[in-house]
Amino acid sequence: MTDLHEHLFRREAGRIVATLTRIFGVENLALAEDVVQDAFCRALEVWPFRGVPENPSAWLMATAKHRALDVLRHERTARTLAPELGRLLESEERLSPAVEELFRADAIKDDQLRMMFSCCHPGLPEAAQVGLMLHILCGFSVDEVAAAFVSTHAGVEKRLTRAKKVLAESGRLFEIADAADFATRLPAVHRALYLLFNEGYHGASPESAVRVELCREALRLTALLFEHPLGSTPATYALAALMCLHAARLPSRLDAAGHLSVLADQDRSRWDPHLMAEGQRLLERSATGPQLTEYHVEAAIAAVHASAPRVADTNWTQIVSLYDTLMTIRPSPVVALNRAIAVAQRDGPERGLEEIGAIADSHRLAAYPFYHAALGELELRRGRIEAAREHFRAALGLARNAMERQFLEQRMETCEGGKASRPA
Amino acid sequence: MSEFIYLYRSTNEASRAAMGSPEQMQKSMQTWMAWMQQLADKGHIKNPGHPLERAGKLVKGKQRTITDGPYAESKDVIGGYTLVEAKDLAEAVELSKGCPILEGGGVVEVRPVLKTGM
Numbered sequence: 430m431t432d433l434h435e436h437l438f439r440r441e442a443g444r445i446v447a448t449l450t451r452i453f454g455v456e457n458l459a460l461a462e463d464v465v466q467d468a469f470c471r472a473l474e475v476w477p478f479r480g481v482p483e484n485p486s487a488w489l490m491a492t493a494k495h496r497a498l499d500v501l502r503h504e505r506t507a508r509t510l511a512p513e514l515g516r517l518l519e520s521e522e523r524l525s526p527a528v529e530e531l532f533r534a535d536a537i538k539d540d541q542l543r544m545m546f547s548c549c550h551p552g553l554p555e556a557a558q559v560g561l562m563l564h565i566l567c568g569f570s571v572d573e574v575a576a577a578f579v580s581t582h583a584g585v586e587k588r589l590t591r592a593k594k595v596l597a598e599s600g601r602l603f604e605i606a607d608a609a610d611f612a613t614r615l616p617a618v619h620r621a622l623y624l625l626f627n628e629g630y631h632g633a634s635p636e637s638a639v640r641v642e643l644c645r646e647a648l649r650l651t652a653l654l655f656e657h658p659l660g661s662t663p664a665t666y667a668l669a670a671l672m673c674l675h676a677a678r679l680p681s682r683l684d685a686a687g688h689l690s691v692l693a694d695q696d697r698s699r700w701d702p703h704l705m706a707e708g709q710r711l712l713e714r715s716a717t718g719p720q721l722t723e724y725h726v727e728a729a730i731a732a733v734h735a736s737a738p739r740v741a742d743t744n745w746t747q748i749v750s751l752y753d754t755l756m757t758i759r760p761s762p763v764v765a766l767n768r769a770i771a772v773a774q775r776d777g778p779e780r781g782l783e784e785i786g787a788i789a790d791s792h793r794l795a796a797y798p799f800y801h802a803a804l805g806e807l808e809l810r811r812g813r814i815e816a817a818r819e820h821f822r823a824a825l826g827l828a829r830n831a832m833e834r835q836f837l838e839q840r841m842e843t844c845e846g847g848k849a850s851r852p853a
Numbered sequence: 854m855s856e857f858i859y860l861y862r863s864t865n866e867a868s869r870a871a872m873g874s875p876e877q878m879q880k881s882m883q884t885w886m887a888w889m890q891q892l893a894d895k896g897h898i899k900n901p902g903h904p905l906e907r908a909g910k911l912v913k914g915k916q917r918t919i920t921d922g923p924y925a926e927s928k929d930v931i932g933g934y935t936l937v938e939a940k941d942l943a944e945a946v947e948l949s950k951g952c953p954i955l956e957g958g959g960v961v962e963v964r965p966v967l968k969t970g971m
Contacts, residue, residue, distance in 0.1 A: 438879035469878045470868075474904040477885035478933060570874030 433481060436642065438469055440649075441486055442568030445493045447540040450565075452497060452531055455547065456597040458565070464500060468493040494532050498525065539605060541566060541653055542660065546603035549617040550595055557592040558621045559628070564589055567646045577643055579633040579829065611659045619668050619724065622651050626672050630679070635830030641679060648672050666715035667724035673708030674731035677701040689836040693740045705735055723759040726751050745775035762793045770803055778807040798827040802837060809844060818844040856899055856966040857945040859935045861952070863959030865907065868932065884953040892937065897948060902935035929960070936966070 434440070442465050449461035471492050472485075482488040501524060530536065548561040556578075563569045563577065575585040605611055628634075629643025651669045654660035681699040682690060690696075712728050730751045737743040752768035765788040773781020785791070785804060794800035805820030821841045828834040872878055892898050907930055911922030923930055932954075939945035942965055949961040 433879065433883065436876065436879070438875035438882075442875040465875075466872065469875060470872060473872070473878055473882045473885070474932065476882055477889050478901050478904050478935075481886070568875045570876065573874060573876060 433485060436568075437485060438472075438489075439568035441465075441489045442469070443566040444537055444541060445490060446565055446568075447544040448532060448537050449493065449497055451540045451543060451602060452501070452528065455599065455602050458593060458597065460500065460504075464493055464496045467496050490532060490537075494528060498528055501528070538653060538656070541650075542605050542657055543602045545650060545653070546605060546611070546614050546618055547596060547599070548592075549614060549621050550592075550599060551617065552595050552599075553592050555620065555624060557588050558617070559624045560585060560588055561592045561596070562621060562625060562650070563643075563646070566650065573639075576636065577628060577632070577634055577639055605657070605659065608659055615660070615662065615664075618654065619664055619722075622647050622654070623668060623671075623724065625650075626675070630675050633829035635832060637683060637832070644672065644676050644679060648676060663715045663718045663720060664722040664724055666711050667722055667728050670708045670711035670715055671724055671728035671731055673704045673711060674728060674735055677704035677708060677735070683832075688839070689832045691836075692734065697738065700735070708732070708735070721754075721758065723755060726755045726758060730755075743774070745771055749775055762788055762790050763797070765789070765791075766794060766797075766800060766803060773807055773810075778811040781807045782811075796827060798824040798829065798833060798837070800824075801827065802840065805840060805844075809840075814844050854938045855941060855945075855968070857937050857939055857942070858962075858964045858966060859902075859937060859945075859949055859952070860962040860964065861932045861934065861954050861959065862929045862962055863932060863954055863957065864929055868957060868959065881953055881957070884956075888951050888953060889935075891951070892948060897937045897939060898935065899938045900936040902933060904933040905931055907932070932959075 445465045445468065446458070446461050449464055450458050453460050468489050472489060476482070502521075544566055545562060548565065549558045553561070560574050560578065563574050564571070569577065571586050571589060572582055574580075574589070575582050578585065603610070603614065626644055626647035629640045629645075629647060632640055632643065634640050634643075648669070651665065651672060655665045655669055677700050678692075678695065680701060681695040681697070708728070709732065712732055715725055715728065730748055733744055733747050733751070748771045749768065752764065752771055755764050756768060766785065769781050769784035769788065772784045782804070785807070788794070791800075801820045801824035805817045805824060808814075808820060809817035818841060821837055821844060825834060825837040825841065828837055872881075889898070889901065893901075909922050911920045912918070913920065937945060937948065939948060942963065945963050945965075949963050952961045954961060
């Protein structure tokens with residue numbers, strides 16, 4: 430019996446919906462989703478009796494294709510299908526070869542890009558863009574999107590319904606053939622992919638499997654982007670590099686007991702050498718052209734960490750200076766916080782605390798547990814146990830899942846122990 | 854050893870509702886396959902059988918009236934069948950309890966195959 434890829438259906442759903450939406454037109458997204466559902470129902474009915482086909486993806490794709498042809502034959506006159514393809518789908522004899530052509534592997538890749546760019550519609554808030562990509566291109570259900578973003582079913586459903594409406598009203602999918610339009614929309618796509626990855630890497634979901642999957646999906650979609658001639662820009666390579674270099678550390682984010690482990694404590698032998706090398710390779714490819722993006726800088730920071738065999742070997746001067754650059758390109762309180770932590774590593778906890786105190790809009794960090802945890806860490810390091818405990822307690826009150834809670838409880842216990850047992 | 858037929862029955866609504874997201878569908882498909890595999894490994898599968906299309910026709914009575922079926926008549930549709938071998942009806946029933954259709958509100962009808970010519 431053929432073994433199925435763990436998330437085969439989910440991934441195929443994204444691929445097939447993208448192609449079907451291209452065929453049916455963007456206002457018929459729901460129809461595309463129905464056809465995919467039908468294809469999966471077929472698999473569910475047939476595979477238990479016949480076994481998994483040799484190429485399950487191709488089987489699902491072919492089943493969806495047949496069903497799409499049926500739908501086109503029946504609905505061609507009743508509905509307005511994709512205006513871009515109108516003439517192709519008009520006549521019976523042209524229909525079948527046209528659909529055959531639309532289901533070619535390279536066409537399917539382009540369809541996913543069209544959908545990716547369409548999801549990043551400027552009329553949508555960033556969170557909606559990311560949710561929509563996850564839903565349509567990665568096949569996550571409303572509940573699965575809600576779980577990934579630690580949001581409610583109703584909240585996500587409302588957001589997605591609105592987003593789909595905006596998508597439908599745009600009348601057609603984003604046209605990736607136009608180089609100028611492509612370049613204009615590209616930064617929004619980068620941003621959405623970055624946020625998707627971050628949701629996996631730093632996000633609040635208590636399920637580490639969910640988070641690994643989000644990172645993996647972000648990487649997969651980014652790879653689609655750099656495989657396209659217009660998408661293979663230095664910024665795309667930098668984004669992919671930063672994802673690889675971070676994803677390489679995922680296995681060690683949880684220690685042997687399944688507890689959250691901060692960068693300084695991670696067992697670096699568990700960093701994935703393959704992803705590490707891939708990240709380095711992509712980072713080198715990104716180093717062309719005049720444009721320095723936040724992705725370049727973040728990837729460079731990750732690369733500095735990656736090149737240190739032990740935390741004590743980290744070149745903190747270099748990291749502080751990279752954060753300085755990042756603050757000029759894309760300033761944010763979180764970046765400022767990370768910069769302050771790097772300063773503390775270089776110059777000691779007092780300097781770090783000064784830097785944190787100087788963060789301009791630090792009130793925006795008030796609800797972020799790791800802001801308080803960082804304060805606690807630095808107070809602990811300079812021996813002010815009582816202050817440290819207060820900060821860790823504040824952080825604990827904001828913890829977003831059991832893993833974070835456990836980590837912060839353990840930091841509080843360190844305070845109870847009365848000494849900073851943990852080196853920088 | 855005796856032979857039994859498992860008839861997998863469920864309503865359209867129940868099977869639709871059990872579908873859910875692609876991820877859930879894959880999981881339920883894998884549960885089905887694992888269950889079938891487990892029966893096969895123990896030598897209980899005489900013939901894995903076939904899935905049946907949900908649509909069809911009902912031909913009825915002396916008038917040979919033809920209607921769309923089968924769900925025009927009964928909402929409970931046979932979605933497929935499997936021929937199994939078991940010691941007796943009790944064992945066949947026991948083995949059927951692992952069938953994933955039960956999780957989605959479906960039914961397994963276990964029917965002994967009538968032995969003839971003995």
